[in-house]
Every structure is written in C-alpha cells, then in structure tokens.
Amino acid sequence: MRVSPLCVLPALGALVAFPACCGHHCHAAAAPDTYAIVASKAVMDDPAWKAATVDALAAKHPGARVIVWDKAVEEAREALAAAQPSFTAFAVKPGQAGVRFTIAVSNLCRALDGDPYVDTFWGIVTGYDAASAEALAKAGPIAIERALDCAGCDLTAFKQAWRYSEDHRGTMNLWQRGVTDKVQDVPCDTDNTQGVLERLQKDRVQFMTTSGHATQHDWQMGYCGPNMALVHKDGRLVARDTKKADHPAGSTEPKVYFGTGNCLIGDIDKPDCMALAWIKDGAARQFMGYTVTTWFGAQGWGTQGLFVDTAGLCTANEAFHFTNTAIVETIRGYAIPDMMTFRLTDLKKVNFPITPGLAAWQKERLAAGADAKEAQKQLQTRIGNLHDRDVVAFYGDPDLDARIADGRWRALPPTLADDGALVLAAEARTGAREGAVWFRLPGSWAYDPAALEASPALGKPDLTLDNMIRFPAAKPRAGETYTVRLPAATRKGR
Secondary structure, three states: OOOOOEEEEOOOOOOOEOOOOOOOOEEEEOOOOOEEEEEEHHHHOOHHHHHHHHHHHHHHOOOOEEEEEOOOHHHHHHHHHHHOOOEEEEEOOHHHOOHHHHHHHHHHOOOOOOOOOOOOEEEEEOOOOHHHHHHHHOOOOEEEOEEEEEOOOOHHHOOEEEEEOOOOOOEEEEEEOOOOOOOEEEEOOOOOHHHHHHHHHOOOOOEEEEOOOEEOOEEEOOOOOOOOEEEEEOOEEEEEOOOOOEEEOOOOOOEEEEEOOOOOOOOOOOOOOHHHHHHHHOOEEEEEEEOOOOOOOHHHHHHHHHHHHOOOOOOHHHHHHHHHHHHHHHHHHOOOHHHHHOOOOOOOOOOOOOOHHHHHHHHHHHHOOOOHHHHHHHHHHHHHHHHHOOOEEEEOOOOOOEEEOOOOEEEOOOEEEOOOOEEEEEEEOOOOOOEEEEEEOOOOEEOOHHHOEEOHHHOOOOEEOOOEEEEEEEOOOOOOEEEEEEOOOEEOOO
C-alpha cells in the first residue's frame, strides 16, 4: 500500500493532503485502502484484454473487487456504492473510452452516496492494444526528479527541469537544483523539435506538461510562429519539425503526462490517437487531458498547480481528484441548484453550459443594477467551472504512487491510536507554503466532525467529508508535522 499525501494550494486548486502517523499514541496501521476494478463485458469476454487489465490489476491489488457492466458503466453504481472503495480502475477497450465515457465515469464516481463530491478516486485503464493497457495496469511507483514543461509550471519543484515556452521562441528555461540558485534562460533553436526529443530520449524526463493548440491527433507547440508538432502513426509518437520532416519521438522512461491547457488531447476518438500513443510509445503511465475544447482550465491548470506547488504530497491522481472536489465545492457555493444537477450531454465544438437557473441569476443581477462587465465575468467563471467539472480524463491506475521526489512536503501513513482514533499527518519541509490543506482518509469513514482534533497551525476545517478534510488557511512551517485525529471513526463500505 502506498502512502497517501497531503497538499496545500492557494485559491481554487489549493487542496489535498494525506494521512500519517503523528507519534501521539499511534501503534497500529490504519485500515488499508480498498480497490475496485470495474470492467466492461467486452474486456471480460476477451482473454487477452482481461489478462492485461483485470487480472493484472487484481494481482497488483490483492482483495480488489471486480464489477462487470454490459450496456452502460452506470450499471456498476449499486455495487460501488455498497463497497465504497478508496480507488476504482475502469478497464475498457479503446472503442469504449472517450469523451462520453469520461463524463459518465466522472458523474458515477460522485453518485455513490448522498454528497456531491467524488466518492472513489478513479482512473481509466485502456490502451492502443492489450499490451499497452497492461503497461498501465502493471505500472510501478514513479519518483519524479526530471520534468519537461511546456505549460508554465514551477520548475524549482524538481531536481532538474526544462521549459519551452508557448509564448516565445529562441530561449528555453533550465533549472538544476544545487547547481544554480535561479531558473536560467538558455538560447535554443526556434524550432524546438530536437530539444524536445533530447529531453524525452536522452534526459529521460518523468513528467511532462503541455499547453498550446491540440486535437485528438496532434499537439502544436506555441502560439508565436512556426514550431514543432507532435503527431502519431500506428500508435507511435512522431515529432514533425518546421520543415515537415518526421522524427521518431518515442521514449521508454515511465512518466506522468498532463495535457494541462490542450483542447481534446485526452479524447480517445479511435485507437490511433495522441493519448494512446503516449501510453504505448511515450511510456506515459498516467495521463490527464481534456476530452473537449478547453477555454477556462480550472481542472487542468488546477491539477498542475496543486501537483507541482505542493511537490511531494500529492500523487498525480490525488491532485486531479482534489482539484475536482474544489470545483464541485465552488459550484455548490454558487447556490444555483440546477448547476449541481446539470449533466453535459449535448456536445458541441465549443461548450458553454448555461443552465436555466444560471441564466435567471444573471438576468436578476443585471436588473438589480450590477456592473455589466463584472456580471459577465462572474457568469463566465460559473460557466467555466461547470464546463470543467466532468470533461477531463485521467488514464492509469488511480492508486499509482506517482509524485515529485524530495519535495516541499512529506506524507506519513495513516495510523490508529491506542484509543481507536484515526490519525492523519504530514510533515512540512523547506518551501511549504501557506494556503488550503486537504487530508485524504484511507477510504470512506464515518466520524463526528465536532470531535475532530487538529494541530493549531492547520486552523479550522471548512469541509469534513467521509474521505477528505479541508483546512482552508493552514500556516505550515518547515520541519513541523501536522496531525488530524478523528476519534471513534468507523470504516464505511464492504
């Protein structure tokens, strides 16, 4: 069982944190996380696919519950609700994945109990072929030291990192911990093809982020003139330079890929697509990407910000789900009921989901004399959060321990105290920042929020759910361990 983490993050994306031992009368390990495998009948009926996904995941996660669906993934709801698993892997063939499946899974995994938040941390396990799906299922921990950033993240979170900007050409940024005290500007070619290939194949980066134009079938670097593109052919990645010459772009180092600001790159519209080429040929063992066009970015940028800014505390999957929880809580706070019940079903080239309640809210604001520009900005923010809630895919084993190594936080394992209290904890290290801190419980638990005891520096929690707790204004100090005790907590599910 891997250790769950704790994370801090400002504003919307600020979230996450995991359990740990505080040394306060803690002797027993807490109940371990539980796991479910939700497989399509098409997978179960195909021996090669069943072995590559269901059997591989079951061997990796002993005791995992297997649930099979036939016509629609929603058929798994009753069994998942009864089990309340910590993690759920959805095993499907590529023809069953894509935008509508992503939306269905996102909604299903928030519908297992009475609250609107994610009830099981999910990931989709699929591939160009059975062998590449098996690579996702069998993936081992990734301790990320080296990163290639094309979406503007904080390079100093890593041991070594490179950035090619989408906003200008001819300069790259370089960070080497212990070698330089600041990020360096380094001249480079205005065609970044060879630089990206060198990062992937020679420097063996373990984390990659991208923004810029993209579709299901290409990624175009930057907005400032001709530059390279990544495309695919027969499940393989191809780098296309500005002279239209193609270069093999595959790499073998296991990595996490975030399509942070790209349209459509997470959509599997057919087996030969960017997401599955990254999994098959680029060794992406976890992949996050939008399945529709993106214009707001709360889920993509929020996940990247949380994962990088709280380096070491969140796994990639945890950063994704805590960001989504923040979006749901933001929408709930708008107090427009039909925003919570809205489901994106009518997919368009560009989606601006305006519910009747949201339209009425805007009309009332303007009738009351609100500034038109400010009202429009607030409307766009509400539409943007609603847009992002269900349309970002996450591929890979959700329980994979893929996190930044030697980061600003250190997660500690959850424990049970002598008096039976569930104890969560994490240690702040150099660089830990003030902001919201979330703790994930090892599964789903019932407890009395009024009885919760926390380190004073965490402040008061403002969200106490059965599998996560948020402290909105923590003030961590390097070297200190922060704990949360939940007296008389009992495990839910079976």
